[in-house]
Amino acid sequence: MNYTTVVGLEVHVQLQTATKLFCGCLNKFNPDNPNVQTCPVCLGLPGALPVMNRRAYELAVKTAIALNCNIAEFTKWDRKQYYYPDLPKAYQISQYDLPFSSDGWLEIEIDDETGETKRIGIIRAHLEEDAGKNIHDETGGNRDSRVDLNRCGTPLVEIVSQPDLSSAEEARIYLEDLRRLLKSLEVSDCNMQEGSLRCDANVNIHVHTDDGKTIATPLVEIKNLNSFRNVEMAIEYEAVRQFQEWQETGKTFGEVLKRTFGWNADRGFTFEQRMKEEASDYRYFPDPDLMPVTITSEQVGAIQQTVGESPVDMRKRFQEAYELSRYDASVIIDQGKSFSRYFESVGKKCGNGKSAANWTTQDVLRELNERKIEIELFPVTDETLGILLHKIELDEITVKSAREVFEILLAEADAGKSVTPARVDAIIDEKNLRIVSDTGELEKIINEVLRKNEQIVADFRGGKQGAIGPLIGQVMRQVGAADAKVVREIIVRKID
Amino acid sequence: MLSATAQELRDQQECGELSSVEITSVCLDAIDEHNEKLNAFLTFDRDDALQQARRIDERRAAGETLGPLAGLPVAIKDNICIEGVTTTCASRSLENFRPPYSAHVIDRLRNAGAVLLGKTNLDEFAMGSSTENSAYGPTRNPHNLDCTPGGSSGGSAAAVAASLVPLAVGSDTGGSIRQPAAFCGIVGMKPTYGRVSRYGLVAFASSLDQIGPFARDVTGAAMLLEGLAGYDDRDSTCINQPVAKYSQTVDQPLEGLRIGVVKEYLEHDLDDGIRSSMATSMDIYRSLGAEVKAVSLPHANYSVATYYLIGPSEASSNLARYDGVHYGHRSSEFDDMIDMYCASRGEGFGAEVKRRVMLGTYALSAGYYDAYYLKALKVRRLIRNDYDAAFQEVDVIASPTTPHTAFQLGVMSDVPLSMYLSDLFTIGCNLAGIPGISIPCGVGNDGMPIGLQLMGRALEEETLFRAARMFERETDWHQRRAAL
Numbered sequence: 001m002n003y004t005t006v007v008g009l010e011v012h013v014q015l016q017t018a019t020k021l022f023c024g025c026l027n028k029f030n031p032d033n034p035n036v037q038t039c040p041v042c043l044g045l046p047g048a049l050p051v052m053n054r055r056a057y058e059l060a061v062k063t064a065i066a067l068n069c070n071i072a073e074f075t076k077w078d079r080k081q082y083y084y085p086d087l088p089k090a091y092q093i094s095q096y097d098l099p100f101s102s103d104g105w106l107e108i109e110i111d112d113e114t115g116e117t118k119r120i121g122i123i124r125a126h127l128e129e130d131a132g133k134n135i136h137d138e139t140g141g142n143r144d145s146r147v148d149l150n151r152c153g154t155p156l157v158e159i160v161s162q163p164d165l166s167s168a169e170e171a172r173i174y175l176e177d178l179r180r181l182l183k184s185l186e187v188s189d190c191n192m193q194e195g196s197l198r199c200d201a202n203v204n205i206h207v208h209t210d211d212g213k214t215i216a217t218p219l220v221e222i223k224n225l226n227s228f229r230n231v232e233m234a235i236e237y238e239a240v241r242q243f244q245e246w247q248e249t250g251k252t253f254g255e256v257l258k259r260t261f262g263w264n265a266d267r268g269f270t271f272e273q274r275m276k277e278e279a280s281d282y283r284y285f286p287d288p289d290l291m292p293v294t295i296t297s298e299q300v301g302a303i304q305q306t307v308g309e310s311p312v313d314m315r316k317r318f319q320e321a322y323e324l325s326r327y328d329a330s331v332i333i334d335q336g337k338s339f340s341r342y343f344e345s346v347g348k349k350c351g352n353g354k355s356a357a358n359w360t361t362q363d364v365l366r367e368l369n370e371r372k373i374e375i376e377l378f379p380v381t382d383e384t385l386g387i388l389l390h391k392i393e394l395d396e397i398t399v400k401s402a403r404e405v406f407e408i409l410l411a412e413a414d415a416g417k418s419v420t421p422a423r424v425d426a427i428i429d430e431k432n433l434r435i436v437s438d439t440g441e442l443e444k445i446i447n448e449v450l451r452k453n454e455q456i457v458a459d460f461r462g463g464k465q466g467a468i469g470p471l472i473g474q475v476m477r478q479v480g481a482a483d484a485k486v487v488r489e490i491i492v493r494k495i496d
Numbered sequence: 497m498l499s500a501t502a503q504e505l506r507d508q509q510e511c512g513e514l515s516s517v518e519i520t521s522v523c524l525d526a527i528d529e530h531n532e533k534l535n536a537f538l539t540f541d542r543d544d545a546l547q548q549a550r551r552i553d554e555r556r557a558a559g560e561t562l563g564p565l566a567g568l569p570v571a572i573k574d575n576i577c578i579e580g581v582t583t584t585c586a587s588r589s590l591e592n593f594r595p596p597y598s599a600h601v602i603d604r605l606r607n608a609g610a611v612l613l614g615k616t617n618l619d620e621f622a623m624g625s626s627t628e629n630s631a632y633g634p635t636r637n638p639h640n641l642d643c644t645p646g647g648s649s650g651g652s653a654a655a656v657a658a659s660l661v662p663l664a665v666g667s668d669t670g671g672s673i674r675q676p677a678a679f680c681g682i683v684g685m686k687p688t689y690g691r692v693s694r695y696g697l698v699a700f701a702s703s704l705d706q707i708g709p710f711a712r713d714v715t716g717a718a719m720l721l722e723g724l725a726g727y728d729d730r731d732s733t734c735i736n737q738p739v740a741k742y743s744q745t746v747d748q749p750l751e752g753l754r755i756g757v758v759k760e761y762l763e764h765d766l767d768d769g770i771r772s773s774m775a776t777s778m779d780i781y782r783s784l785g786a787e788v789k790a791v792s793l794p795h796a797n798y799s800v801a802t803y804y805l806i807g808p809s810e811a812s813s814n815l816a817r818y819d820g821v822h823y824g825h826r827s828s829e830f831d832d833m834i835d836m837y838c839a840s841r842g843e844g845f846g847a848e849v850k851r852r853v854m855l856g857t858y859a860l861s862a863g864y865y866d867a868y869y870l871k872a873l874k875v876r877r878l879i880r881n882d883y884d885a886a887f888q889e890v891d892v893i894a895s896p897t898t899p900h901t902a903f904q905l906g907v908m909s910d911v912p913l914s915m916y917l918s919d920l921f922t923i924g925c926n927l928a929g930i931p932g933i934s935i936p937c938g939v940g941n942d943g944m945p946i947g948l949q950l951m952g953r954a955l956e957e958e959t960l961f962r963a964a965r966m967f968e969r970e971t972d973w974h975q976r977r978a979a980l
Contacts, residue, residue, distance in 0.1 A: 040597050044817045046590065046698040047577045047599060049731050079813055081860075083837055090816030147821070283860040285869060288703035288810055291732050 003205040005239040006216075007171045008123075008163035009231075011178060012156050013188045014130065014196035015059045020153035021129045022050030022093065022290075027154050029194045031133075034148035042153035044088030049289050052077075056155035057293060059187045060100060060127045061303050063157050066185055066310065067122050069104030071300050076292040080282045085147050086132035096284040099126035100293070106161075107312065108177045110170055112326065120174055121162030130154040151195075157187075163202065168235035172228050175199060180311045184337050192226055199225045203238045204253060207246060216253035217242045222261045222270055234263040238270045314340060322353025331361050339375045342382045349386020351393050359389060363406060379413030380406065384421045391424070398483070401433040436479045446490055449474045460495055468492070497522050498659040499977050502568055502716035503743075505662055509556070509567045516549035516556075516567030519662075520611050523569045526660045527614070530980055535635045536645075536655040538574050539582055540614025545569070548611045564743070565723045566609030571655045571664035574615035575622055576707070577696040578602050585698050586630035587620045589818045589825045589844025599696020600728040601665065601707055608723040613661050616651030620846045621815060622672055622700045624648050625915050626908060629848040634905055637680060638978035639944055643902040646676030649710070653680040656710045657978050663720045664710040669700050670803050671897075671922025673708045674934035678897035678947020681936045681976055683717045683964070684710045686922075688954045689929035690735035692721075693728030701810040702733075704803075704926040713974050714935060714965040718742035721957060740958045746965045753963060755781055755950075756791030756890035761921055767900045773938030773946045774896050780970050781894075791886040791893060795878045796924060800916055802879065803923045805859050805872035811849075812856030818844055851912065880928040887953050892963050895921045897947030901940040925951055933960045936973035945976070 020027050023041035030037060040048035061071055078096035104122035109115060132152035136145045159178070165171045179190045179197060190197040201222045207215045222238060225231045238261070245251070261270045309317070311333050318329040318340075332343045339360070347356035364385070368378060388405055391397045397405070405427050413419045428434050436442055449471060450457055459467040468491060475487050497519065500508070508514040524542050531537050552567040572578065575585045577595035579602075584590045605612065619629040627635040627650025635650040637643040638658035645654040649666030653676030656664045666673040668686035677684025685708045692707040699705060709720035725739045757778060762771070778788045820826030820840030827839035845853070859868035886893055898918060908915040925932035930951055937948035948967070952960040968974055 040595070043822065045595060045597070045823070046583070046585070046593070046817070047575075047595065047694075047696040048597075049695050051730060051732050081813055081816060083816070083819060083834075085821045085833070088817060088822050090819055091813055281862045283813075283857065283862070283865075285809065285813070285860050285865070288701075289699075289732060 001208065001210050003207045003239070003243055005167050005203065005205050005235065006163050007165035007168070007235055008202040009161045009165065009171060009174060010200040010202070011159045011161075011175065012198040013063070013159065013182055013190065015056050015155040015157060016186070016188055016196075017053060017056045017059065017155055019053060021053050021056050021127070021155040022153055025153065028150075029191075029196070030150050031148070034146070034150060037150040038152070042088075043149060044090075050093060050287075052290060052293065053155065057100070057127065058303055060125070060155070060157045061295065061300065062185055062307055063159075063182065063187050064101030064104065064125045065300070065304050066181055066307050067101075067104040067106055067125060067159065069101035069122055069125055071101050071295060072098060073296075074098065074292055074294050075100040077287040077290040078284045079287050080128075080284055082280065082282060084131070084134075085145065086134045086149070086152070088132070088149065088152065092129060092131060093287055093290070094128035095126035099124045101125045106174065106178060106181070108170070108174050109312070110173060118164075118170070120164045123160045123162055125157055125159045128156050128158060130156045168232045168239070171201060171235050172232040175228055175231055177312070180334060184311045184314070184333065184340075185307065186337055192228075195226070199231055201225060201231060201235055202258075203235055203242070205239050205242050205246075207243065215246070217246045218251055218253055218256035219258045220261050220270075221258060222263055223273070225263055226265075230263060230265050233268060234270055237268065241270060308337075318344075318353075322347050322357065324353055324357050328357045328361065332357065335365070335375070342375050342378075345382035346386045346389065349383065350389030352389065355389055355392065356386075359385065363403070367410065379419050380409050381419075381421075384409065384419060384424060387421050388424050391428070395435055397428060397433050397435060401428070401431075404431065404433065436482050442475075442479065442482060442487070443490060445478050446475055446487070446494060449478075450491070450494060457495055498526060499712075500662065501713045502662045502711055502719055503713075505568055506564075506566070506719075516552045516611060517546060519567060520545050520549035520569050520613070523613060523661050526658070530658055530660060533636060533641060533980075534638060534654050534658055534660075535633050536616055536651040536658065536660060537571065537614045538584060538586065538617050538632055538651065541581075545611055545613050552609055552611065563608035563610075563723070564719060565605065565663075568610055568663060569613040569661050570605055570610040570720070571613050571616050571652055571661045572602070573618055573622075573649050573652050573664070573666045575618060575667060575698040575700075576601060576665065577698065578612065578615070581615065583615070583698065584632070585621045586618045586632055587818075587844065587846070587849070588631045589820075589841070591631075591825060593824055595696075597696065600693035600730065601724050602696065604726060605665075605723055610663075610723065616649070616655055616664060618651055619648035620849050621698065621811070622648040622667055622669055622705075623811065623848050623852055625671070625675055625918055626903075626905070627651060627676075628905060628909055629846055631846055636905070637902050637944070638980055639681060640902070642904050643944060644679065644905050646679035646898075646902060648672040648676075649684075650676050652710050653677055653682060653684065656680070656682050656712060658980055659977065662712065663716055665707060665720070665724065666710055667697055667700075667705055667707050668922075668926065669704045669706075670807060670926050671919045673710065674897050674922050674932055674947065674949055675919065677710060677934040678936075678945065678949075679902035681945030681973065681978070682710055682712055683714055683933065683935050683974065684708065685717050685721060685933040685957070685960070686925055686931060687721060687725060687957055688735070688931045689926075690733050691739075691931070691955065691957065692724045693726070693731040693734045695728055695730040695734075699810075699814040701807040702814060703810060704807060706926070714933075714961055714968050715743060715746050717933070718746045718961045725957075735955070737955060742958055742961050745958055746961045748962055749784065749966045750891070750959065750962050751785070753781070753784075753786040753892065753966075754890040755786050755788045755963075756886055756893045757788060758796065758893060758895045758921075759790045759792050760794070760796040761895045764899055764920065766896060767940055769938065769940035770896045770898070770900065770946050774894075774948070777937045777948050777967065778894065780967060784966055784970065788894075789890065791890055793879070793882040793886060793924065795875060795882050798875050799879055799923045799927060800920055802872045802875045802927060803919070804855065804916055805868050806876060806927075808852040808856035809859045809869050809872075810856065812853045812860065815845075815849065815853055820844070848912070876927050879924060883924065883928045883930060883951075891952070891959060893951040895949050895951070897921060897934040897949040901942055901944035901946060921949060930954050931957050931960055933964050935964045935968060936976070937967070937971070938973060939976070945973070
C-alpha cells in the first residue's frame, strides 16, 4: 500500500502598481507607519465610492497572458461579504463567476538533471483588493487588537492551480517557477516576507491499496504558507498525517467537508483551525458601484507585446548563447529582468559569456548588495564593464588589473565624478596597467635588471630557485603591466 | 420674502434689493420659529450659514462673477457628507459621525455660490416613505402637522414647503424625492441614474440611489439641478455627458408634446381627488396642444416586488460597514468580536433598517440568490424594456406621483407592506434609471396636496422641466403655501 500526494495551490500576488486598486492611495509596504496610506475610499467611509485602477487590470492581464490563460472580453466585480475588523466595508471587492482570466498553464521543470518538465493547469486568475492587517497584542493578558489599513485595497491577483502537483517538492518548484515568472514580468516584487506573495495549499492523498483500488482522502486547505520551505514541509507533513488519519478513521473524500488547517512553522506540524460557527456564505453579488470591464483583442495583443521572454526560455538561451551552466544562468535570471539585460549587454561587449557571468554575479552583485541599490543605479554601466572585460579578452590588461580599474571606477563614482566608458582607457594609462606585449622592449628591461643584479643571478645559477622572485618583481615594477609568466620565462631563458 | 421663489431671490440679489445675509437670516429665523414643531432640520449652524452668506455678499460687492446659485440658502438631506459636519443618516449608528470629506454635490453647490443652511431629517438611511423611521423623531407635514411629509427626504420637502428654505437637496431610491414633493405640494425631481455624482451620498441601494432637487417651482428645481449635475470621475456610474442649461430653456413650451398615461396605474385603488386631478391635468395639457394617450407598462405590477428585492439586497451589503469597528456606534458591552458586531449593530439600527438588512441578506444567500436577487434583476430588465417601448410612442409618461395624499403619522408604521405599496408609481423610474419629476397638480378632499409625476427618457431632464413648466404656467397649485 502506498499513496500519492495531490496538491493544488492558491497563490495571492500583490501587484506593484503605484496606487491601490480602487483609490489613489500609495501601494507601498509600510508597516512602521500604520494607517497613513488611507483615504475615505479604502477606509470604507459612508458615501465613498471605488474607481478601478486601469493599470492594475493591465498588470493582471499581463500576468494571465504569461500563464497562458484565456482573457475574458467581459469581466465584472463582485462583493464577497464577511465581517472582520481588517475589512472596513465588510465586503471585499473580488471576482466571482466571471474572472478576467481562466484556463491556463505553467510549465515547471521537475528534474534539474534531465530537464523533465510538467504542465500545471491554472483554473483561473482573478483580481481583487487586499484586506488590511490585524495586529494582536496579547502581551500581559492584553486582549486588544489593532488594525492597520495601509494594505487595505492593494491589488491582488489570485492564481488558482489545478490539483496537478503530485508532491510537496513539485509544489515548491511550481511556486519558485511562478515567482521567477512574475518577477521577470515585473508585475510583483514577490517578497514573501512582506506578504506580496502568499500561498494556500489544498492537499489530499490518493491511497493505492494492495487490491489495486485508489481512495482519495478528505480535502484540507493549509492557509498562509509564507516561504517556499514552509510550503514544502507543510505539505510533506500533511500527507503523512492524512495517511495516518485515513488508517485510523477510514474517512474518504466527500465524507468530510473541506477543512482549514494552519502550519506551525516553529514546531513543524499542521493543525486544524477553529471551525467557523456555520458554513460560510459570502453572499457574492455584482458590485453596483463599479462598471463591468471589457477588453478588445487588440488591447490584449498590445499587453501581450509587453510580456517578453519567459524566464525558462531566457535561461535556456543564456546557457546556449553564453555557454553558461544552468546554475549561473538561473542566478542571473533570478535577479530580475534589468539585471539579465545588464548581463547580456556586458556579455555581448566583452565576448566571453562566462567572464561576464562571473563579473556580474560576483563583483557587481556584491557591490549592489553592499550599496543596497538596484542595477539601474549602478555607476559602472553595462557598456563600461563590457569595454573593461573586453580588454582582458584582448590581452590588453590582466584580470587583476581589470579589478583594479573596476574599483577605481567605483571610487570615482562615489566621489561624485562621472564615470564614462572613456575612463577605462584613461585609468589603464594613468596606472600604467597595459600589458607590454612588445617583447623587444621587455627584453631590454630584463637585460638591464640582470646586469644590475649580478649577485642574484649568480645565486640562481648556484641553484637558489627562490632568487628569481626579486628579479621578476623588479621587471614588473618597471613595465607596470606585464604577464609575470612571460617575464619569468624570458629571465630563465636568459640566465640559462 | 419667505414665499419668494429661488429665481426671484436670485434676481433681487442681483439688482441689489436683497443680500444673502438678509435672505439667510430670514430662513434661520423661520427655522428657529418652526423647526421645533416640524423637525425638518437635524443640524443647522446659524453662524456658519451667515458667514457663508456674508462671504457671497462681499464677493458680489467686489464685483466678482458669482455662480448661478449665489447667495441662495440650500438645505441638505442628512445622508450627504459635508466635511466636518455631523452626518447621521437619521441613524443612531452614525450619531457622532463627522465625515472628513465632502460629497461631490457639496463641492458643486459651494462653487455655484449656494449657502449650505443645514442638514435635514430623513427615514434612517433613506429607508421609508414617511420620515417616521428617523432615530431623531418624525418630520411633520407643514400643511397638516398630524400628517407625514412623506419620505425618505421628508425633512427637505417639509423645509421647502414651510418656506424655511427656498431650495433643498434630497435623494431618491424608490420615490424619496417625488413622493414627499407630492405630499408637501412642491416640485421634486429624481434625475437620470448617473446624472448626478453619488460620491459622498451615503449609499442605501447603489444601483437606484440618485441625488436631486426640491424647489417651490419648476424653475427653482431646474436651477438647482443645473448646480448639482455634472461628471465626477470618483463615481464610476456617473455619466460623462454635458449638462443642459435647464433654467434657460425651462420657459420654452414643447411643440407637439406626446404624453402617455400609464394604463396600469389608473387601474389601481386611487384617492378620488387624485383620479380627478389626474384627468384635469391631462385636459390642461390637451388644451396646450399636447397629444395625450394611454400607454402600457405591462410589468408595472412587479415593480414593488422587484424593488424590495434589489433595494434591500444592496442595502444589506452597503450597511454592513456600520459595525462599530472603525467609526460609528460601538456598543459599550460585549463579550467577544462577534458579540461586538451584533450588539453594536443591534443598538445602532432601527426596526425598518433591520427588516431590510434581513430581507436583503436572505435574498442574497446561497440557495436563494437565483430565485430572488437574480430573478429580480431579470424583471428589472423587463420593466426597463417596458419604458423603452412606451417611449417609442410618447415623449413623456404621466401618472399620479402617489395613489393617495399624505397619511396621518403612525397609521402605516405597523403595516410595512402598505407603506411599501405606496411607492408603486415612483419605483419604476429608479428601476429603469430614467428621470421623473413631481409637480403640484391639485388638492385632495382632505386638503392635502396632490402630485403629478412626469417621467422621461434617460438624460431628457430638459424635456421634463419644460413639460412641467408648461403645466405650472397654467395653474397656481405651486403658489399655495402651507399656513403655519
